[in-house]
Every structure is written in structure tokens, then in C-alpha cells.
Amino acid sequence: MYALKVTRAEDFPEWYQTVVRDADFAESSPTRGCMIIKPWGMGIWERFQQEMDRRIRETGHENYYFPLLIPLSFFAKEAEHVEGFAKEMAVVTHHRLKAIDGTLKPDPEAELTEPLIIRPTSETIIGDAFSKWIKSYRDLPLKMNQWANVMRWEMRTRLFLRTAEFLWQEGHTAHVDEADAMEETMLALEMYRSVVEEVMAIPVVCGEKPENERFPGADRTYSIEAMMQDGKALQAGTSHYLGTHFAEAQNIRYQDKDGGMSLAHTTSWGTSTRLIGGMIMTHGDDDGMRTPPAMAPRQIVVVPMLRNKPEDDELKQYCKALVAELNKGSALGSPMRAYVDEKDARPADKRWDWVRRGAPLICEIGPRDAAGGNVTFIKRNMLREGDKIKSHTLSRSDFVAQAPGLLEAMQKELFDEAKARLDANIRGDLTSFADIEKYYGTEDEDGEFKGWARVQWSRPTGAALEEVGTRLKALKLTIRNAPMAQPKSFGPCIFTGQPAVEEILIARAY
DSSP states (O other): OOSSSSOTTTOHHHHHHHHHHHTTSEEEOSSTTOEEEOHHHHHHHHHHHHHHHHHHHHTTOEEOOOOSEEEHHHHHTOHHHHHHHGGGOOEEEESOEEEETTEEEEOGGGEEEEEEEEOSOOHHHHHHHHHHHOOBGGGOOEEEEEEEEEEOOOSSOBTTTBOSEEEEEEEEEEESSHHHHHHHHHHHHHHHHHHHHHTSOOOEEEEEOOGGGSOTTOSEEEEEEEEOTTSOEEEEEEEEEEETHHHHHHTOEEEOTTSOEEEOEEEEEEEETHHHHHHHHHHOBTTBOOOOTTTOSOSEEEEEOOOSSTTHHHHHHHHHHHHHHHTTSEETTEEOOEEEOOOSSOHHHHHHHHHHHTOSEEEEEOHHHHHHTEEEEEEGGGOEETTEEOOEEEEHHHHHHHHHHHHHHHHHHHHHHHHHHHHHTEEOOOOSHHHHHHHHOSSOOTTOOOOEEEEEEOOOOHHHHHHHHHHHHHTTOEEEEEESSOOSOOOBOTTTOSBOSEEEEEEOBO
């Protein structure tokens, strides 16, 4: 019997929602489409922030904060950008409420002169600031980052994966030329790959998005794509070279070394709390979450087996001393995070709470363990042997000495497991669109595992590209990216029959 009421095989979407709810990640809020992030979920986001922010600062970026509300006129300057977000924008039109016929309503006399958009992304308002701050080539590159919340009015929401409001990080930079801006674009992509693979233990494929999947207004968009346990893709981070489009719309110009005026080349890049959903769908099992040790707010949880007896005080002291000793050590480049769960609840209930959350090492210590100087524990990534929970016992000194190595091994084991799944489920033998139709079919895919396909691509444009999108949409597929690693020669494009110039990944996606 598992800790959850539904298994992945029975109903993967419901399993995901159950983990999010039962493992203390988040819950739905009274505000439509928004979520309340709970302590375990918020702790994981804070771990991501710490790892990402360190890399951002080490590469010369500084943190800023810009307003949540953006004047509508700012979006009107960039037609392609606003078209891409128009259906998702939430608009503030009044600045006061008034009781009318006994009901609070917007005061008709308090209508704003200009409506304000709740931030869906910040290119426009940051571009306005850049136009004031940048005067000379000496002011470049200008490299900034913002940790913030954004709102995109989603009609069909799912906690973490797609909510109306979510937390994110957005980088924005300005450069003297395309070469410098492209170097920044790829630097950001590498930062994302580093955090997602090395800290979240999620393997990804880095590559460039096709024209129809680019960020609105971008010249080029790059992404990292991760495979979930149901075979679907999750876009785990994006980095955009914006060219001079936003600079021209917002007059971001600088005096160059020859004394002339030039347009700056800009970039933007972002990741969000949807990564938490991706981590759950990559590492979770039928007992709940298996949190990678580098991301776990609590890496080692000690559960005293209290029985309301006199020896409980001595047991508590033993557990506290163990945790204090563990917290002096380091693992995965940071101090270990050990914790004693002293709340008034049955020990078995506490154990299963931490199993569902995915604490990497869970220690259940009873009076005999304390008397013998031992530690009994379970490894969350290898919880069971058959149907039984597999426990281990070490002396206290050996457990303290081995704990860093156990955490580091678990981090690698989770990554290796996910990497093997990714590598095994990318089809490279589908050489025509008929093969694609046969593999994916046109029926509802719920409950049926389908991986990705890597196919030949000729980069069609215009009407030909629209036709490709229509054909893929009928199969509930999208183009994910063209991986950075490409073969030296190509065959015919599976869509157009024209000579291919690269290979692309196609998949069903979140």
C-alpha cells in the first residue's frame, strides 16, 4: 500500500495534483487561478532562488525591482509583443471602490486616465528605464535581474504548471552589438541548464525554438526542455535575443565610439515556479515526492518515536544532539539541513508526512536506538524493497560521517534515473509525417506514454510553417527546440520534403 491514494499509472494528472496537495507544496486560493504556496513548496523555491541568484551575481548582474503595474501605452509601442500577451493581460481601470446600491463597485468617478496592466513580463517598463539610463557605449553592457511575481490570465490552470499568478526571475540586459548580446543569451541558457541539471537533478535538452515558438518580439529564443514521467515535455527556462526591436520601440540608443548614435541590442530570460511542478513530475513516485537533496529545505529529518513515557526527554535530547552534530557538516557544497520533528503526532503519521514531501533521509529513532548510540533511517529515493519499507541502521558516529556521501549519492542517482528515461524515450527512427501519425495517433493520449521524436527539419516559413503547426496541433504536438548538438549531414524534412538543415524535437507538452 502506497502513501498516496492514486498511482502514476492509474491517473498521472490526478497523481500530480495529489502530490502537490498532500506533500504540503501548495493549494488553490480563493482568487481564481492563483495558488497559496505552502512551506515545503516555498522552501524549495527559496533553494532555487539561492542557487540561481548566486550564479546571476557571479556573472555580473545586479538585482532591481520594477513596478507591478505598467501603463497600457508602454505595450502599445511594441505591436508584436503586445499581440503575444493581449489575451492574458489583467487590467486595472479604477483606483477606488464605492458602495452603490449596497454593493461595493468601482467608483465611476475614480476611473484611471490611463489603464494599468498587471505585469505579464517587464520588457516594456524596463526598456523605458534603459532609454533613460543608457547614454554612451561606456554604459554598456547593462545587466540586471528581477525576482518578482507576474500575472497572465490563464483559463485552464494547474498548480505550479500554469497559474494566473506565479513567481519568477527575469533577466534583462542591453549590449553594444549582436555578438555581445548573443553571448549573454547563451550565458543565461547555461545558467539555467546548470541549476536545473546540477541542483534540481532534472536532465534537459538545450536548443533553439523555431520561428513560430519564439517569445513575442524576439529575434531568437532558446530553451531547456525536460521530459516528465508521462513522456510530455516541460519548457524549463527560456533565453531570448531581442535584437533591436525593443530598443527601437523604446528609443534605447547610445553614443558609440565614433560619436554616432546606435541602437542597443537587448536580451531577456526567465524561469518560474513551474520548475517545482517539473521537479515533482520528474522525481515523484507512488508514495509522493522524492526531493533532490540539493533542493530539499530539510535534507535529514529526525523523528523521535515518542510514547509519552519518562524516557521521552532523554530520547529528545539524543535526537537534538544528533541534529546539531549533522548541521556542523556539509554536503553538496552547503551546510547540511537537519531537523527534529517534535510536533505532537503519532510517529508513523510524521514519518509518512515526510515520505510524501520527499525528505531525502528520514530517521526514526526510538529508545533502543538512543540507548545503543544508533540511527535507524530510510533513503527516500530507494524507499521500498518489494512492498516493504527498506530501513538501515548505523552507529551514530558512522551515520554522521556517512550522511554527506549518502546525500550526494542520492542526488546523482535521481539525475541518472531521469537521464536514462530521457535518453531511452527520444525516437530517432521516424522519417516521415506518416510515421509521426502512426506513433502518436489522433486519439486522446490520456494514460498512454509517448516520448519525444527527433526529426529532420528544413525551417519552413510563412504559410508552410503555419501548415506544419496545424498538422502538429491535430496530434496535440508542438516543436520543442532544435538541440544544440546536431549531426553533420541531414536527409529530407519530414514535413516539406525539402533538404533539412537541422533536427528538431517534437512532443506533447505542458
